[in-house]
Amino acid sequence: MKLLNITRCFFLILSTGVIVLSGCENRLDLAPITNLTDATFYRTAEDAKAALGACYGTINNPDVFHDLVASDDAIPFLTGDAARPLVWRYDITPETNYIRFYSGAYTSINRCNIVISRLPDIDMDDQLRARYIAEAKFLRALAYLNLVRFYGGVPIVTEPTESAENLEVARSSAEEVYALIEADLQEAELILPPKYTGGDVGRATSNAAKALMARMYLFRAGTEAGSPFWQQTVQKTREVIEEGSFGLYDTFAEAFALTARGGLENIFEIQYLTDVKGHGQGRGYGVRGAPIYPGGGAGIARPTASLYNLYTEADQRREVTFITSYTFNGQTTNLSITDPNPANAISFQKLWDRTAQTNGGEGTSHPIIRFSDMLLMYAEAQNEVNGGPDASAYDALNRVRTRAGLDPVDGLDYQAFKEAVWLERRLEFPFENIRWFDLVRTGRLIEAVRAENSFNRNALIQPFHVLLPIPQADMDNNPLLEQNPGYQQ
């Protein structure tokens, strides 16, 4: 009897278990607990904001490393990773590391494409929707502008990637890419406000769209004397300068202080928050091993003497751009531009946020287009348009010079003025991803790289190096791609 009870009991428990558990194959349909999926997303205005936020989270701004060492501004840390000096020596193949702009740009582009394609189906305020889409188009144009300047014509992708289908896209011509950039920026210019307030400060504005168009036109004008792009550059820079939302701080140092975030000078910038979301560029390019940086300086690259020595004593930009000594625990270390030991090297400090207390937690804004770039672009283009500097060109150049503590210039001819602007650009923009493009567009890259030969650089630069190679992984994965000349095997 007892046995029977036990047996019954056992069956009862077991069958209950089986009933509970069987027929529950839908229990296998698990979705992530911590993250949303696209099945439930893209429904509300908040979703739209977050989707656009992802684009701001990946604003395509190339690592300054390439701009610094592939030009004549800096020398990489030599006794480390062999791949870094390869960029500096122009021993570049499609597999060279540290040139990762290509994939980074498309990550940004895909996220912008999602916003552009998904937002029309979201139930939200029409004006806000139009603005969000215009912001996404601005950010997409920014990414394509970097791509086309680095690689020439690249695949044009304007739809979001949602499956494994149609991932192989052939390269378009540079003209076609520029046409897309221009169209995107024109839409952004029309729709976006000139400036924001409060929590929106830092979003793309009509001024930013104009400024980016100016940058594109200037690059396209190249070395061609009668190019219509000079005039277009003049027009777009003038519009920004005259609109009045942006201007210059009184001192150069203010432009890179924490307080410059969303301020007067950065027409477009990537914002950071100290110790919450930082960029780490101060530590990364800081004095190697120096304990003044949380985690110690990494010394990725150090400035060349040819750059450092260009600054005159009066130039306030020198002490903002470079660190020449530091004090830690009461002990002062003086740095040198020639000492081969990177622990004693004068280093960059333009974006260094001294208030950061976590490794890489530096919160200064990373400028993408500053107002001084408007002035110098205007001066250069106006000089080209008129075959020599007029008063407005001088005024633009001298606004930048006097703010840096230098005397205004005057009485220059066309060529001298052009070179004065180029020099000013070099002094004004180190560490801002401008120098290499300037050298390329003005046709001076090879000469400048060969001239900067300290630390036995012996660069293997060739004319084809004005374009970067399409990364080998993409060549492998996309049979439709053709490699840039000079890099084929």
Next chain:
Amino acid sequence: MKLAVFLTLITVLQASADSFGQVITLNVRNLPLPEAMERIQQQSGYLFFLKGEALANMRVSANIRQATLQQAMTSLTRDLGLDWVIRDKTIILRRSNRDKEPAFNPADPFQERIVTGRVTDDAGAPLEGATVTVKGANIATTTDAQGNYQIKLPDGASALVFTIVGYESQEQSIGNQSAIHVSLTASISDIDEVVVVGYGTMKRGDLTGAVSSVRESEIRATPIVALDRAMQGRVAGVNVTTNSARPGGTTTVRIRGTGSVNAGNEPLYVIDGFPTGNLNSINVNDIESMEVLKDASATAIYGSRGSNGVILVTTRRGRAGKSVVSYDGYYGQQSVRRKIPLLNARQFAEFVNEANVNNGAAPYFDGSAADRPLPETLGKGTDWQDAIMRDAPIQDHQLGVLGGSEKSRYAISLGYYGQEGIILRSDFNRYSLRANLDSDVSDRLKVGLSAQAAYTHGNAAETESGRNTSSDNLIPATLNYSPTLPIFNEDGSYNTYTGPLNGLGADNPYAMANEYTNQSSLIRVLSNAYAELEIIDGLKLRSTIGADLLANKASSYTSKLVLAGASLGGRASVASAQTINWLNENTLTYDKQFGDRHSLNAMIGYTYQQSDYETATANANNFNDDFALYHNLGSGSTLVAPSSSANEWRLISYIARINYGFDDRFLFTLTGRRDGSSRFGPNNKFGFFPSGALAWKLKNESWLRDVNALSDAKLRVSYGLSGNQEISNYQYVAGLSSIDYVLGGQLYIGNAPGIIPNPDLRWEKNAQFDVGLDLGFFGNRLSFTGDYYHKTTSDLLFSVGVPTSSGFGTMLQNIGKVENQGIELALNADLVGRGNFKWTSSFNITFNKNKVLALDKRQEFRTGSDAVISNTGLNPILLRVGEPLSNFYGYEMDGIFQTEAEVAASAQPAAKPGDIRYVDQNGDNVINDEDRAIIGNANPTSFGGWNNTFGYKGFDLNVFIQGVFGNEILNYGTFDQLNMTGGNNLSIRALDRWTPDNPSNAIPRANASGGSRILSSFQVEDGSYIRFKTITLGYTFPTAWFHKLSISQLRIYVSGQNLFTITDYTGYDPEVNRFGNSSISQGIDYGVYPSAKTFLFGLNLKF
């Protein structure tokens, strides 16, 4: 054939009648002697005893009528050349060869001295039917159901011999004892041994698949922290590599090669029926046996988790009988196995000067300052390895009791394992408690429980750290820090130096060892309850429900006295995680013999497993004082954003298996499992994994039955599919990643898809063919198992490269194919088993070949970016169709430039004599990425082990040798220790550097501006080694000494681990795998905890 005689046949029959008929009649013709004796026994009432197979096979003819026993026996044995005597109501037959017998007086056979005792197995369970013989006198008895015996001794009897089939015989001297208890150990290579297979057990002789066992004695032979180490060198086909010798460290286990590129390659561990992991928290001493399932026939029952092999772990359970209390323990000392020989202060100073001069600078050590003395004034300086290393104790204690009644049985144990590391402030401790209970509720219903609770905690030294830099990894810091620097400044503070002798930015190693705290702890409860109901005879329903609960905590603090902490004002972190994993399994098994020839075992089942994981992390920086470590995050003035996450997976499975045996000659196994996993896409959630196997017991064929030397022969063939689901959760769905961004000075969170969704994502498929042969000779004193296998893993779960213009770099797809084929050989021999001296030996070796058959669209590509070390962005691994996995890819070193002329004629015009020359593979006169080639491979071509146990009287000696051959190691340490810059300390090999006077072709010149981390064959070394893994000498005391203390066994031993290693490898240890957790980046060494050699003393005690 002398060995055949080893097979000692002992036949003892019970007395069958109370009264003796003394008159014998026997009329037989050509009857086996034992049968003839049986008839005499029936008539006389005397037992009989004959020894040896030869006697048992004798045949007799007799025509005896109404004779006395005396007359009958004399008549019967006369022609056979046998003698007989009566002793203790037993007739003993033996050959007429008295010379060999020790003296005893047949005229006085009845002595009233009696010895009693109990015979048990080594777990303390009674052995019924064991034979107890008086040595030298043919007097014998057998044990009863409780293992008890009673024997009368003749005069002069010196020792008793205990024997039973399946156990090693044992001899005990008698002395003055009146009670002699013995425990016998199971003998090796017994085909009747029961092995655990998935969801059931089987006789080894009936296996159709490739299953290897690791026995308790092998698990216990070596002091190990976790059970995976027990397989090393002992199981053919299983390659075990300790990733690092860190206390509490992990291993890489590969069964029959590497099959997967991106998914996991580790086998599935099933502990008492519970598929789980986390081996360091399982007490090794609780394990009774481990079975390694290798071929598809054996693993297919684990379906989607079987493709990397399955390891079934069975812990000890109670047995009916007297309770046995046991204590096992050891205590030992570890010391570093090998220090890497480095330059001393004076050699280093000379080197730095030369490197500077070669770079066109002035010597650094020029006597110009206190920290720049002339080299000749320097001595040995600081040996930083000595500064951070120590001799450290290791110990293990286990107290167990097992026993029970017929109805309920128990095994309970308490364990402690404690290891301090050979680096300061590193340790690992484990406290464990296990209770295994079984109860027969009725004849038909059994219930039981396996439960383990464990608490582990340890402190990790800062080795194998994430960034692998000299400032955050203690080992590179130790090897790189200049020997000219002192540990402490004069004021007692740590010396920290950031000058030119520290180009790699190392921190003071001694400070790093002392000022990093990295505590981790785990509380784990693993329990599994079962109920088994025999519904009708042979039909059993078994249901289990269990849970594996883990609570981890990891806390770290970096004090302000080390660089990494100083710049942050102290750095604290606390992370906790919990895993709740539960399992329900229900199986129905039918086991029946039909007639004489057909046997059937069929099983169906349903299982459900679910795992939920949660974690949270909090950090803070900037503390006023280091005092509170990580215990008071709130006192940090910089709070870092906290983080948390969670995930879960589920698995629903239906299983079925049929074993059919015909005539004990043919065995068939069919297995199938249908697995549904939450990890896969809606289009392919379920997968089906079938397998089939056939075994042919050749020995049972009539044409082999009479080949006496061959005692066992079986041929096995199997084929089947298994799967692999070891990828992250949620990979099929486009989960949105969180991307933070700042606008208007505020942090916001944006969302974008993190991956390209793949609704077709499905199982990785592994098809395996196996053919194996099991042979036994001379009563299985010599046994051989050989297997050939061919594994093809297809539909690889592969992070396929996609055009990055999609916005993504990779997408998880089922693409690609990898093949492994190989041969496994295992040999066990009872070489000497007679008399006082014994020698058993087992040997195994495996040859494996691995080949990539297909990748995604590419024929080859570089990978391994997860194996990044300080200041490198290398992709050291090449995947290429037609080549094995784990190829190292880089430049090929072609000696050293000796002259300017050689440089001028080369593709490296910027080089100088003394620099490394690289092979210009494509002959284009430029050395660049295009000139890289395959420069090594991490897969061994073969690996194996050789285990020897010698016994002499109470002594036992075990020598275990293990080796790996034909693999290469990518020694990233060479980037530092032979960079020849003088910016860090160097290997002693730098003394042989190239100079104009020493035209070395192996080590380049000193050059302060060199040191680029160019990956070439210069960093690749042969990783082969042969190691004397364990040497143990033990002594088991005669129980006679302790019988009053009721001790049934007492053994003491001394053991040495890692005493000798034969290898050319220049790093700490050739057994290394820095990135062991990565499927791709195998065989790389950098900043890994050094290995130890260990001496220990141990004790096994049983009551």
